[in-house]
Amino acid sequence: MLVTPIQTPLLRSGDDLLEAIRNSLGNIPEKSILVVSSKIVSTCEGRFVKKIEGTREEKHNLVRQEADRYTDPLESKYNMMLALKRNLLFVNAGIDESNADNQYILWPKDPQRSTNALWTFVREHYGVKDFGVTIADSSSFMLSPGVIGRAIAHCGFNPLRSYVGTQDLYGKIMQMEQTNVMQSVTDAAVLEMGEGDECTPMALVSDFHQKIEFLDHVPTDEELKKIQISIEDDVYYPLLKDAKWHTGGGLLS
DSSP states (O other), X not given: OEEEEEOOOOOOTTOOHXXXXXXXXXXXXXXXXXXEEHHHHHHHHTOEEEOSSOOHHHHHHHHHHHOXXXXXXXXXXXXXXXXEETTEEEEGGGOBOTTSSSEEEOOOSSHHHHHHHHHHXXXXXXXXXXXXXXXXXXXXXXXXXXXXXXXXXXXXXXXXXXXXXXXXXXXXXXXXXXXXXXXXXXXXXXXXXXXXXXXXXXXXXXXXXXXXXXXXXOOOHHHHHTTXXXXXXXXXXXXXXXXXXXXXXXXXX
């Protein structure tokens, strides 16, 4: 697998993301996946909130507005909030302050719609057939320091590769095993994109050793439901069920 980070000019609120892609990507090979930072998508969408006081409570109020469900910051020794947003678990609902020019930067308004639009543009502009896109954000990982890259939306490929019904090395039939292609590719790309002042908010992933099933359509509602797991069905349910969840503004919108 080859991961190529893509450098862009410093983008600002209201800039044209498609133009930035045109100016930064000379060629896109078939059977590749473009990973785009959620931050530059949000930047081009103008998803900023100006800091008034810059306090934790100010940020916590934004989390309450953006999250579908959230935990009280007093539950955390770091005064942070766990948040469920679009069936994903993130700290502080993905609201960030780094590389945001003294503002709060929110997630894209509709990550799936933005991803679909990017996929459609690239296929048409570059004339590629087998191609995928994910929008990436960084997230902490339970019982492990640091952050990893996570996809918050995808388009153009099957996000899961199932091994169910196949045999392992010893002939045992696999019952549940699946590879989350969407998250695996995104994590590798975010490692190369970096977290600081690299100014490489995109990465092109190609030359896959594993087979990727590319699709010729945006994900249907039924396909998207296949990568969503309810709290009750999640393997981490014993932990999640005991969290004191509050209903946030995102669930009410």
